Amino acid sequence: MTTEPKLSAGAATPRWQADPILSVERLTMRFGGLVAVGDVSFDVGRGDITALIGPNGAGKTTVFNCVTGFYKPTEGRIVMRHGAGRQDETVRQLTDSGLRWKKEGDSGVFLLERMPDYEIASKARVARTFQNIRLFGGMTVLENLLVAQHNPLVVASGFTFGGILGLPSYRKSEREAIDKAVYWLERTQLVDRADDPAADLPYGAQRRLEIARAMCTDPHLLCLDEPAAGLNPRESADLNALLKFIRDEHKTSVLLIEHDMGVVMEISDHIIVLDYGVKISDGDAESVKTDPKVIAAYLGVEEEEDIDVPEVLEDVVETIGEVAVGSLQPDAKGENRGGDK
């Protein structure tokens, strides 16, 4: 099934079509007989906040794991681009040649389905956070951010000796790494906790630290798996502000999985909706939240069922727009379609 991206009336060509930083093309992921993701395609606009949403078990994390190299897709192509435009000719050349990436100056094309996860992070510059927080709990908050910058520091140390001897070039890189860490600690309101073990931070602060750590790697694309999970309303508002800052001031593209529709509808430029492993809607917030297929998926109405959309629409849009959708995650049939992460 193909679902063409939708825009609200009067909108111009969206960035995700004109200038996609990431294109997921006909992605399929099977686990034995289970099709977790089936023939899914979508684009992520450069400089956009893009949300991937859907009920439990819809396939969101599986898509994330394919994009970030934790899974090798069964089928499909995942194109990451540095520099403006679709770069179709380079994508075609790479696909035909069997090579993994091509970089020229500030431009570059990376076929992520061919790359191991460490290359996706270091070369394609895709950073991610996890549904279950994965910090180095015994290290301090500052150390967590310095570890994230390990690669440039190792290079600056000339692979050890420059660091041991304290050469000026290494000291300069070390200073820069600390400055960058402090910058992100300030942006995430964690400066006062810099010397505390990461495990001692409250939950919401640990989530912000994960984002700070990812940003210390200077990603072109930041992938966040349920960043608002477990946050209180105040922390969710802070998260919204942080993600808008990352988009607007750092021009970093963001792709997030999120169940909190308050967060999704407020900050997303573009929303893709999955259900049972297929894409059911794709467009801006306005078009997605009024899409009958989305409403049916969240409320568990069978597609063939003749729902009276105008009658229920107002209530449902209000619900999807305002509720932290924990209560909507299991569908109306009472099924929990997901597994633990």
Ligand SMILES: Nc1ncnc2c1ncn2[C@@H]1O[C@H](COP(=O)(O)OP(=O)(O)OP(=O)(O)O)[C@@H](O)[C@H]1O
């Ligand atoms: N490694 C795996 N092995 C087998 N099945 C898997 C694996 N990972 C995911 N699945 C299955 O694939 C389907 C999609 O799971 P996925 O975690 O991608 O959904 P999700 O949309 O992220 O769900 P949630 O919102 O609950 O996190 C589910 O049926 C899940 O049980």
